[in-house]
Amino acid sequence: MYELSTTPRDEGTVMNLDPPDEKHLRRAIELSRRARAAGNQPFGSVLVQASGEVLAEDVNTEITDNDITAHPELKLARWAAANLSESDATTSTIYTSCEACAMCSGAIVTSGLGRVVYALSAPQLYELKGWPTQKVMRGITVLAEAGHHITVNGPFLYDEAAAPHLGFWVPG
Numbered sequence: 001m002y003e004l005s006t007t008p009r010d011e012g013t014v015m016n017l018d019p020p021d022e023k024h025l026r027r028a029i030e031l032s033r034r035a036r037a038a039g040n041q042p043f044g045s046v047l048v049q050a051s052g053e054v055l056a057e058d059v060n061t062e063i064t065d066n067d068i069t070a071h072p073e074l075k076l077a078r079w080a081a082a083n084l085s086e087s088d089a090t091t092s093t094i095y096t097s098c099e100a101c102a103m104c105s106g107a108i109v110t111s112g113l114g115r116v117v118y119a120l121s122a123p124q125l126y127e128l129k130g131w132p133t134q135k136v137m138r139g140i141t142v143l144a145e146a147g148h149h150i151t152v153n154g155p156f157l158y159d160e161a162a163a164p165h166l167g168f169w170v171p172g
């Protein structure tokens with residue numbers, strides 16, 4: 001089972017974003033800004049349970065940790081797997097400033113988390129990086145292969161989410 005709120009041709013369109021979702025996604029974007037300010041790549045994520053309580057949040061620390069796996073989504077998926085029951089994981093949502101990469105999406109699947117909400121899509125990120133968008137590796141494709149139902153909503157809040165990336169990437 002798989003749900004995607006937008007098709008690729010609709011990307012950039014602001015779909016219905018509930019106020020609680022908007023609040024948590026804005027926090028993830030704020031964390032992406034903080035990651036950059038701390039010398040890292042501008043990505044941030046928030047893990048929220050069904051009640052609306054924030055369980056954990058994290059930022060990218062790939063540069064300062066010299067660790068290619070130090071992505072916020074992977075850290076939160078590991079946290080979820082270590083700390084949540086299966087039913088709590090299924091009803092929790094990870095909000096992330098950008099569509100999770102394939103590595104993190106694999107970890108999200110394994111952790112049992114049930115919902116992902118993202119701001120920038122991978123093609124939007126590649127465009128901001130100046131990378132060829134025809135070679136985009138989609139994390140949402142990995143989520144679609146999950147054995148359990150994962151609801152996926154995005155992209156949202158393009159201008160806000162793109163801002164921390166402006167001037168950061170060197171075109172490859």
Ligand SMILES: [Zn+2]
Binds near residue numbers: 071074100103104105
């Ligand atoms: Zn990742």
